[in-house]
Amino acid sequence: MSEDKGPRSANIFDVAKLAGVSHQTVSRVLNDLPNVRPATRERVERAIAQLRYSPSPAARALVTRRTRTIGLVVPGVSDYGPTSVGLHFNLAARRARYSVETVSSLDAGGASVRAAVESLLRQRVDAIVLIIADVAGLDVVRSLDLSIPVVAAASSARRDSHIVSIDQYRGARQAVRHLAEIGHTQILHVAGPATAADAVERIRGWRDELAAHRLVTADPVHGDWSAADGYRIGTELELTPGSAIFVANDQMSIGLLSALRERGLRVPEDISIVGFDDVPEAGYLFPPLTTVRQDFAALGELIMQKVLVAIEEPDSITEDTPLPTRLVLRGSTAPPGR
Incomplete structure (x- = not known):
């Protein structure tokens, strides 16, 4: 005879569906963050009450220990892409009332990335974000087993629930x-x-x-x-x-x-x-x-939203579709022999 496990507890995605908003918006309401319309906030709060939703005990235990600081690991280069992603993530974190501690990995090798992560862990950050430029860094991200959320911005054909990217x-x-x-x-x-x-x-x-x-x-x-x-x-x-x-x-x-x-x-x-x-x-x-x-601004915002959801519902992280690009037509292309 099978054991009756009872009804499943509501999660952040159930609240988002009932309220007709994204799970990121629910997270912003839970964290009392700005940039949520009053009517939207009220709708989310009604859905939370209706579903009797509360974040997982593990997540709440993490919340009570928060330093409201996020560790950021960036490549030790000044290339436009990684630099822009780091800038826009910092702006998104500031809007969410988080501070950011940034550490540069001295080279692209896995040992350097891992050393940067370990230095941030000693600072008791609430989460770690990595901007990965080299394929070796991807292996490090996938091998990390930490007690705090980890989110990476990286390009890869292989999808991962903790990785966000532009396509x-x-x-x-x-x-x-x-x-x-x-x-x-x-x-x-x-x-x-x-x-x-x-x-x-x-x-x-x-x-x-x-x-x-x-x-x-x-x-x-x-x-x-x-x-x-x-x-x-x-x-x-x-x-x-x-x-x-x-x-x-x-x-x-x-x-x-x-x-x-x-x-x-x-x-x-x-x-x-x-x-x-x-x-x-x-x-x-x-x-x-x-x-x-x-769209580096959109990627920076997506990273921060991913971090917030990971803090509230660490077991509910799902894969994100890579952000789209846009072709901008200017004067450097023309039919051959024009």
């Missing part, structure tokens, strides 16, 4: 699809470092979109994300008029544009270029750069 793969496919649809049949790729998580996903997207259009794939050329390396690659690439280049970030695109101009190749008349990131300078280059925009 690098589909962003790359957007870029290549645009070039293919305006008539380019030779689409080269200047990629980031081979061990960079973002670069791996963008290469994967480039290859799959070329395959979808039955176009030939050459080996990508790897750079180090910098304009200087983009320039170096631009002086060495074997190009024929009518080619197109998908560049893995805008900084390398800047260097590439300069090198092509020195070689007498016109953009977009001879060569089309698409970048990635949409840095503030992208619209003011010559020509203005067509690129894939990432």
Whole structure:
């Protein structure tokens, strides 16, 4: 005879469904955070009362020990993407009335990331957030077994309930699809470092979109994300008029544009270029750069919301769909032979 376990206790997602809001909004109400409309707050509170919801005892025990401080591990680089994510996460944390203790990992290796995590644990933070730039860091995130929530911003084909991201793969496919649809049949790729998580996903997207259009794939050329390396690659690439280049970030695109101009190749008349990131300078280059925009502000907010839910309902964390990118069309792309 099976044991009657009784009705299941309501969780934060039940409250969100009854109130007609997101679980992040419920978390903001539970934490008495700003930026919730009074009518929405009242609706959530009614749903909480109706369902007799209360956060898990383990979560409440954690709440009573809160320092309202979050540890942030960032890569030891000044690249635009990781820096922007860190900035917007700090802003989101401040809006939620949390302070942030930031530690840089000295290199991309797993030992450095783990050492940064251990230094934050000694400061009794309420949660740890990691911005992961290298695939080695992903292995560390998945191996962590801590008593406090862990959330990572990282690109990976493998989904994980504690990882949030912007969809690098589909962003790359957007870029290549645009070039293919305006008539380019030779689409080269200047990629980031081979061990960079973002670069791996963008290469994967480039290859799959070329395959979808039955176009030939050459080996990508790897750079180090910098304009200087983009320039170096631009002086060495074997190009024929009518080619197109998908560049893995805008900084390398800047260097590439300069090198092509020195070689007498016109953009977009001879060569089309698409970048990635949409840095503030992208619209003011010559020509203005067509690129894939990432919403770093939305990612910073999503990380903070994930942390809040993890504190309130540590057993209710679910996978998040990667945030979408947007292709921004400017003057660096045109049909071949225009």
